[in-house]
Amino acid sequence: MKQLKLVFFSIFAFFFVFAMLMLRPFGSPQRTSMDHYIIENSQKEAACNNVVSAVVFDYRGFDTLGESTVLFAAVSGVFLLFRRK
Amino acid sequence: MIIESLSLMLIVLSAALAVKVKDLLISTAFLAVMSLLLALQYYLLQAPDVAITEAAVGACLSTAIFVLAIKHTSRVEK
Amino acid sequence: MHAENEKNSKIIEFAALGLMVPIITFGIYVIAHGHLTPGGGFQGGAIMATAFALLFVSLGKKAIESIKGEVLVALECIALIGFIGIAFLGMGNTFFFNFLANSGVLFGEKVPFGPNSGIFSSAGVIPLMNFFVGLEVCCGLTLIFFLIFKGAD
Incomplete structure (x- = not known):
């Protein structure tokens, strides 16, 4: 039984290493038109030096609303778990 | 090149040690070290x-929750 | 389980109370400069929640009675409503419209193109949203700690 677990684990690890060796080099994605648009026009439209903050709060602000709702739901779930009987 | 491979090997090593050790507070310390190296x-x-x-x-936060949980239960894993 | 022999060491109490002020100041700095340096709302809120976690771990039972749960819940709800309210204020064009950028009223200065030393009163609506999200994350994580520690007795 122990040899069978070891064989399956080594096959899984071999697939992971093979997938890692086939990745693209770091910093050169396949489609770059949206990245170029955001980098060129972030200081003109959003007037913000930090491009990551401009993307999180201005270009894709709806996802930040979803994340705040998920945090609020997690806190109310902990409330439900520890209430007094 | 050197720092990246060294930190990757230390991440795997401390994660493996966190599972192996029987004392629960030392295991929590290994998890904190793994989070710090992952941040690097x-x-x-x-x-x-x-x-x-x-x-x-x-x-910080995950380690504090683990320490509070260990304080109210047992310290050594049976 | 260890409720009988819980005498706190004076050194740990003094060090924890002395370390809370720099940690909260650093958290406010990371939130306030979210549009210039790496950081922002979520990161500064997590740093500020670390100060309260330090208070709970080192002081013990004395820290539980000095914080009320209802104040934290009220602050979290006010922060979330403020965030949605700011999103609704630009409803003239779209939902999350940045109506203060490049306008010159509150946070509206123009930013020159290329690398520059940061101008603090730029970026429109983004610093206000950073403040509300930071307050909400800090109160939420502190509330999780407070509930776990209070309900374990």
């Missing part, structure tokens, strides 16, 4: 926002 690896991959979040949540 995120910085080396040019993502400073993710590195600040991982250092604040993984090394």
Whole structure:
């Protein structure tokens, strides 16, 4: 039984290493038109030096609303778990 | 090149040791070390926002919750 | 389980109370400069929640009675409503419209193209949203700690 677990684990690890060796080099994605648009026009439209903050709060602000709702739901779930009987 | 491979090997080593050790407080300390080295690896991959979040949540908040949970239950794993 | 022999060491109490002020100041700095340096709302809120976690771990039972749960819940709800309210204020064009950028009223200065030393009163609506999200994350994580520690007795 122990040899069978070891064989399956080594096959899984071999697939992971093979997938890692086939990745693209770091910093050169396949489609770059949206990245170029955001980098060129972030200081003109959003007037913000930090491009990551401009993307999180201005270009894709709806996802930040979803994340705040998920945090609020997690806190109310902990409330439900520890209430007094 | 050297720092990246060294931190990657230390991440795997401390994660494996965190499972192996029987004393639960030492295991929590190994998890904190793993979170700190992961934050360093995120910085080396040019993502400073993710590195600040991982250092604040993984090394501080998660360790504090584990310490409080160990205080109210047993300390040694049977 | 260890409720009988819980005498706190004076050194740990003094060090924890002395370390809370720099940690909260650093958290406010990371939130306030979210549009210039790496950081922002979520990161500064997590750093500020670390100060309260330090208070709970080192002081013990004395820290539980000095914080009320209802104040934290009220602050979290006010922060979330403020965030949605700011999103609704730009409803003239779209939902999350940045109506203060490049306008010159509150946070509206123009930013020159290329690398520059940061101008603090730029970026429109983004610093206000950073403040509300930071307050909400800090109160939420502190509330999780407070509930776990209070309900374990």
